[in-house]
Amino acid sequence: MSVISEVLDKIKQQDPNQLEFHQAAQEVLESLEPTVKKHPEFVKAKIYERIVEPERVIIFRIPWVDDKGEVQVNRGYRIQFNNAIGPFKGGLRFHPSVNLSILKFLGFEQIFKNSLTTLPMGGGKGGSDFDPKGKSDMEVMRFCQALMRELYRHIGPDTDVPAGDIGVGGREIGYMNGYYKKIRNEHTCVLTGKGLEYGGSLIRPEATGYGCVYFAAEMLATRGLDFKGKKVAVSGAGNVAQYTIEKVNQLGGTCISVCDSNATIIDEAGIDAAKLNYIMELKNVRRGRISEYAEKYPKAACFKGQSVWDVIQSQGIKVDVALPSATQNEIDGSHAAALVKNGCICVAEGANMPSTPEAVKIYKDANMLFGPGKAANAGGVATSGLEMSQNSLRLSWTREEVDSRLHGIMKSIHKACMDASEAYATKGDYVAGANIAGFLKVAKAMLANGIV
Numbered sequence: 152m153s154v155i156s157e158v159l160d161k162i163k164q165q166d167p168n169q170l171e172f173h174q175a176a177q178e179v180l181e182s183l184e185p186t187v188k189k190h191p192e193f194v195k196a197k198i199y200e201r202i203v204e205p206e207r208v209i210i211f212r213i214p215w216v217d218d219k220g221e222v223q224v225n226r227g228y229r230i231q232f233n234n235a236i237g238p239f240k241g242g243l244r245f246h247p248s249v250n251l252s253i254l255k256f257l258g259f260e261q262i263f264k265n266s267l268t269t270l271p272m273g274g275g276k277g278g279s280d281f282d283p284k285g286k287s288d289m290e291v292m293r294f295c296q297a298l299m300r301e302l303y304r305h306i307g308p309d310t311d312v313p314a315g316d317i318g319v320g321g322r323e324i325g326y327m328n329g330y331y332k333k334i335r336n337e338h339t340c341v342l343t344g345k346g347l348e349y350g351g352s353l354i355r356p357e358a359t360g361y362g363c364v365y366f367a368a369e370m371l372a373t374r375g376l377d378f379k380g381k382k383v384a385v386s387g388a389g390n391v392a393q394y395t396i397e398k399v400n401q402l403g404g405t406c407i408s409v410c411d412s413n414a415t416i417i418d419e420a421g422i423d424a425a426k427l428n429y430i431m432e433l434k435n436v437r438r439g440r441i442s443e444y445a446e447k448y449p450k451a452a453c454f455k456g457q458s459v460w461d462v463i464q465s466q467g468i469k470v471d472v473a474l475p476s477a478t479q480n481e482i483d484g485s486h487a488a489a490l491v492k493n494g495c496i497c498v499a500e501g502a503n504m505p506s507t508p509e510a511v512k513i514y515k516d517a518n519m520l521f522g523p524g525k526a527a528n529a530g531g532v533a534t535s536g537l538e539m540s541q542n543s544l545r546l547s548w549t550r551e552e553v554d555s556r557l558h559g560i561m562k563s564i565h566k567a568c569m570d571a572s573e574a575y576a577t578k579g580d581y582v583a584g585a586n587i588a589g590f591l592k593v594a595k596a597m598l599a600n601g602i603v
Contacts, residue, residue: 242316263589360394362530
C-alpha cells in the first residue's frame, strides 16, 4: 500500500463522519502521488501524515442575548491547521451548516491556497453555526462580541489572522475588530476585510471575484481565447458573485445568472452595471431575496428552489464559461455533464470546492479548462495578505496598485500551476499543478523546521 493510501485510510478511520474533509484530503493527496518518488525525504519525515493533522482545533461555546432578552447558545470553532510558512490565515464562516468537517476541509485547502499566493501565510479556518440571516444589527453585534471574548485568546497579528467568509462581511468584521481592540487595548492587524476607515485595503471586497476572472482569463489565453462575447454562468449572489460579474462585464463577457439559497435568476439579456448595482443594494443593504430581481426586471426568469446548475441542466441553457461562486459541492456529475453538453469550455471555481469529484472527472474527460478553487479563488486571501502588509507598514496603497498586485499574483499562480503540472503530472492539469505547487513550498518549510 502506498504512503498516500495509508494516510487516507487513517484519517477515514480516525474521523469517519468528516466526509467533506475526506473529500478534500483525497483530492489533494492523490494528486501528490508523483511527489512521493521524487522526494523520499518527505516520506521519511512523515510530511504527508503531518500535513493532514491540524496543529490545533479550538471549540468553544458562545452564549449571547437576543433582542427579546433571551439567552442563545452557539458553538464556535478555530482550526489552526498549518503555520510552516507564516501565521495561520483563513476566514470565519457564520452558517447553520458549520461543523468540524467543513472547517477542516476549508482549513486544509487554505494551506495550499495561501502557499500559492507567494505570500507568507499559513492555513486556518473558523466560524460558528450562528445564522446572521433575520438577525438585527444589535443581535449580530452582541454575537460577534461574545465570539471575540473567547477567540481573542487564540489570534494575533503574528499568530492567526482571520478574515470573512460566508455570513461574515464588513459589518461582522467591524464588530469583531472593535471588540478585539477594546479588550486587548491595541490596534493591530488581527482581522482582514476591514473597512477602509480603520485599516482595510482597497480592492479587498472585489478581490476573490476579480481574481477568479483573472485566473479564468489566463486559462482561456492558453487556447487563444478571452472573455469577449462569452456567455458566462455565475452562481451565488454575495460578495464573490457580485464582483465576478463586474469584472466579466469589464472584460467584454455577458453574465446571465445569479442565485441565492431560495431561487435562481436567468437574465439572457445580461446582468449589466445597472442591474448589478440593484443586486448589490438588494443583497448588501436590504438583505433581500434574489427573487425580487425578477419583479424589478420582468424579462428575467426566476426559478425558485433550484440552483443555477439545476436550471442550466433542465432548460438546456448554453454557456461558454462557468464561474461557481456559492458553496461547496454545488455542481454534481449530472450538472457537469450538462455544462459539457451545452458547450461550456471553461470552469473556474470562485467558491471553495464547488465541484464534486464526479464533476471534476467529467471536466477533465471533456478536456475543459478547469481552475480549482485553491488556485482560482486565491485572490481574496492574497489581497488579505496585502492588507496585512499595508497595516504593518502603516500606509495604504492606491486602488490601481492593489489591483495590479492582485493581477500579478493571479498570473504567477497560473504559471506555478502550469509549471508544476508539466514537471510532475500532465501539462495543463490545473488540479494537480495547484496541489503540487502549493504543497512543495509548505513541505520544504516543514522539513526545514524539524519535527514540530
